[in-house]
Amino acid sequence: MSEIEHRYGDCTGHWRLIGAGDDRSIRCDRCAREYPATADRRVAAIDENYAGIYLRRLTAEGASYLDPDRRTDD
Numbered sequence: 094m095s096e097i098e099h100r101y102g103d104c105t106g107h108w109r110l111i112g113a114g115d116d117r118s119i120r121c122d123r124c125a126r127e128y129p130a131t132a133d134r135r136v137a138a139i140d141e142n143y144a145g146i147y148l149r150r151l152t153a154e155g156a157s158y159l160d161p162d163r164r165t166d167d
Contacts, residue, residue: 108138
């Protein structure tokens with residue numbers, strides 16, 4: 094499987110599919126790292142984007158326990 098990496102280790106950007114036809118690429122919306130959109134890289138980008146979504150949700154949930162004013166389950 095092809096790997097994808099952000100320009101910076103602490104980048105929290107999302108991978109986006111850009112372009113049309115045979116010129117499609119995958120690019121990070123924050124650090125602008127870009128790769129040709131092969132099938133393997135597209136799967137890797139989707140997986141990383143899902144992991145980022147879950148991490149943000151867990152972070153928000155944890156923050157709500159530290160700051161009760163942020164809770165949404167009341």
